[in-house]
Amino acid sequence: MSTAIFVKRPARRMERYAPALLLGVALAIYVAIALGLGLTRFLTPEAAIAILNRSIALGITAVGQTFAILVGSIDLSVAHLISASAVVASAIMNGDPAMMLPAVLAVLLMGALVGTLNGLMITRLEVNPLIATLGMALIIQGCLASFHGRFGGSVPDAFQYFAYGAVLGLPVSLIVLTLLVLAAWIVLRFTRFGSNIYSVGGNRDTARAAGIKTTRVVMASHIICSLCASLAGLYLASRLKSGSPWIGTEGAYDLESIAVVVIGGTILSGGKGGIWGTVAGVIIFSLIDSIFNLAGVDAFAKQVMRGIIIVAAVAFYAIRSKRIVA
């Protein structure tokens, strides 16, 4: 092996584990503040689960967004799709436990449809992904607004098991998110489809020249992204008992999901990054919330802090990768 490889390795490794480093820093600050204020009850396993449980919807959405960004695209329609999914779920169920399965299937079908349309606009009509999914967001928003009022209903108690149930002391929703993350990891790391996502995101022309059907890969990634958003909508319906047309946008799931993916080290142009970075990003966001709650800082300052952290994280990656090129 040549020495050049040895010289370069440490920088690369450093970059790969940067999200973990950021996570460590966030965790350290959290622990320090909890200890400093003498609030040791915030350092128990239960507290840890509570922190994680706060970000289920964001986590599910971000898993999907990771696929969209890795393939070199982006999805701005997730927030409105989340709202639509929650509204449709509660309208179809309308308190009837027998309607749970049809409702879930209908919502997932809607998600698949939205993802397909996003994918078609981006690959066939060659619309820039930002514009295509922004258009889709407006379309969904318009549909929701015009149907609003006719849609009422709430989810049956049995469906709230998704948000509030627990198995062996672990929240069901957290287990679902964990399984989703593991599935995403396996797909991205160990399947040919996952490998194709990285290739298409890395360089679409190279991927095409190597015989990869790039349009299919982009379509599939968008379908996965939209399905995740629909799942997040189902979770929110379960937690809030009924869906409202604003829950997606109120949670700012579109921009926040992009933010956590980027904080997790996935580059916006695609082809580089991974699901564990996204997980770290989600936990960092949760921890920031918790830190500010502990420290009793108001919500506006929290928002400012989040903004600073996003920019700082991206600048950090940009500087690192520049150094490697040189």
Add this chain to the structure above:
Amino acid sequence: MSSPAIEMRGITKSFPGVKALKSVSFSAFSGEVHALAGENGAGKSTLMKILSGLYRPDGGAVIVGGTERHFTHPLAAIRAGIAVIYQEFSLLPERTVAQNIFLGREPTRFGLIDHRAMNDEARRVLALFGSAHRIEPDTVVADLDVASQQLVEIAKAVSLDARVIVMDEPTAALNEAECEVLFGLVDTLRKRGVAIVYITHRMREITRLADRVTVLKDGETAASFDHVPEPDAIVRAMVGRDLGDFYAEPARLEEIGDVVLSVRNAGNDRLKSVSFDLRAGEIVGFAGLQGAGRVALAQAIFGFTPFTEGEVTLAGTPARFTSPREAIRAGVGLLPGDRKAEALVLMQSVSDNGMLTARALSGLSAKADATPFVSAEEMETLLRNVDVRAGSFSQDIKALSGGNQQKAIVARWLALAPRLLIFIEPTRGIDVNAKAGIYHLMRDLARKGAAIMMVSSDLPEVLGASDRILVMRSGELVAAFPRGVSEADIMLAATGEEAVAA
């Protein structure tokens, strides 16, 4: 002889502003090496991109194994047994060697990628080149040097077990020893019955490898030989005219003036202690392999990626510029290698493109059509003087041919009357006659007292157009040659090889 493995009949292809191929026919039989020669921009790569399904021809037929095929996607060509090693690297820098070799066709077990099988197979293919120890399958491609990257690229095509392998200037980044390994590999593939299309403009490789030779010029078949002819015959067909007036006359002794640019022990993270002088009236060619630091040097002088150490003076005054704006103000101009990406505003007119830098350097109060440097009418005169051929100078520059675009950029700099003009790959993608025009234009500029720095990967061009030649390797200046040096001497200096039997 049996029917050819691939045959292309009467292929025609146009791009906006260029007719790239005019009814070109080409075939390759199993077990032969068919050399495809021609200048840059002759249409070789376009022809091969049609064969590989990347482009669709406007007319003509592609026949594989006796049946006509219409590839709509590269996958179809790969399935038909055609593998292409592209000239511009088609590797993903962030992925590993094995992942790149098996791009899009990773071996799987139970639906999951079999990383071990992939790495083993990658190691086996790399061992064919004797590079198994040097290139580890799990190394990220960005960590490899350029030659190793080229070998990975070749391994990718070889591992496909293709019946037809197209190699588009595969030795561009390889040193002598690696070239020999590649030639051995080509022989092995030929014996196995693979049809090989070997694109090159190096006579030595044609003589060493080819069974047949086809020469393209300006999108047409200029000559086709069923044997390997004398190199002179190939060169004549490639250039299509006597070499005599192709390049401009070299500078006469009395035309060379004072030192314009002086660089002493200058460096940054890509350049190591570079020292040289450029004089008024001379054209100095910079040769070297890809990544040898020639472009980095040009960008450092131009203040784009500044020097971090050493001394630079321009006409006697300190000139370690930290931004292109500073450099331009002091009288330095640069014509980048990638015209479309770095030099042109494609959707603006020819004259707007000409005015670009003059406007950028004018104060806020200057008029767009009457800058302190040049007015719109003067720009029209300049564009006419450098012989930009356009229907009108107010048409979008994207519709012009590469040669005319390049001339328009020359006019842009003429408006600022620079002391030092840096050309990077001045004739890349330009047809033969426009090339001659650019060379004469460079000479005229030098005669008027400018110093010209020319970075080029096209060795014949470096040999023909320069008054002196400096060779770079790994960020250092390693050799200086006078006019009249041989191509082999430059390659030896550029690759750092001792004289190997060539």
